[in-house]
Amino acid sequence: DAKTTQPTSMDCAEGRAANLPCNHSTISGNEYVYWYRQIHSQGPQYIIHGLKNNETNEMASLIITEDRKSSTLILPHATLRDTAVYYCIVRGLWNAGNMLTFGGGTRLMVKP
Amino acid sequence: NAGVTQTPKFQVLKTGQSMTLQCAQDMNHEYMSWYRQDPGMGLRLIHYSVGAGITDQGEVPNGYNVSRSTTEDFPLRLLSAAPSQTSVYFCASSYRGRAYEQYFGPGTRLTVT
Numbered sequence: 694d695a696k697t698t699q700p701t702s703m704d705c706a707e708g709r710a711a712n713l714p715c716n717h718s719t720i721s722g723n724e725y726v727y728w729y730r731q732i733h734s735q736g737p738q739y740i741i742h743g744l745k746n747n748e749t750n751e752m753a754s755l756i757i758t759e760d761r762k763s764s765t766l767i768l769p770h771a772t773l774r775d776t777a778v779y780y781c782i783v784r785g786l787w788n789a790g791n792m793l794t795f796g797g798g799t800r801l802m803v804k805p
Numbered sequence: 806n807a808g809v810t811q812t813p814k815f816q817v818l819k820t821g822q823s824m825t826l827q828c829a830q831d832m833n834h835e836y837m838s839w840y841r842q843d844p845g846m847g848l849r850l851i852h853y854s855v856g857a858g859i860t861d862q863g864e865v866p867n868g869y870n871v872s873r874s875t876t877e878d879f880p881l882r883l884l885s886a887a888p889s890q891t892s893v894y895f896c897a898s899s900y901r902g903r904a905y906e907q908y909f910g911p912g913t914r915l916t917v918t
Contacts, residue, residue, distance in 0.1 A: 734912070735911065736895045737848070738909065739905065739906045739908075790861060793850070
């Protein structure tokens with residue numbers, strides 16, 4: 694799996710967009726970018742994933758640069774409930790025995 | 806749908822005791838997994854299953870057994886509890902074709918004294 698680099702922590706005002714960056718300069722052509730988050734004391738939660746096109750779902754948008762060396766997860770209108778640690782994972786197709794291996798992640802604090 | 810449920814939420818065991826952590830899902834997911842998460846650490850895969858009757862070891866299987874007799878249930882058995890097994894245990898499930906989209910239960914917080 695390609696190595697990822699994320700800022701340790703970020704703050705965001707409630708109601709504003711939260712933009713969480715992830716660098717993955719060694720990503721290979723068949724590797725996807727996945728995002729998960731873990732709210733304190735809860736199990737991790739899948740957010741979104743993409744290969745090279747931008748993706749959007751009901752939770753977030755994922756913007757992947759044209760060279761695929763970095764990406765940004767966007768929470769369009771952050772709420773206090775979005776306070777969590779966000780993990781960017783880069784890997785190929787996900788199989789049953791693949792570990793959900795987290796790096797350090799970004800601790801997002803949404804403030805009133 | 807209840808999603809993924811786990812029982813108990815909290816458990817204290819003495820060294821050497823055995824117990825079973827229960828996990829059930831009502832989404833008809835083929836894949837199920839057990840992870841442990843130690844304080845300030847990431848998840849480590851204990852065992853996983855790709856379907857009823859099929860299980861396999863993950864990264865840290867020693868001291869744990871699993872079975873999958875039905876699609877819905879995937880219990881984790883601690884054979885002889887040790888303090889090193891103090892952790893939060895998460896069960897997860899996913900569809901075979903969307904293995905990346907894992908649904909997690911609320912976790913079981915286990916303390917072994």
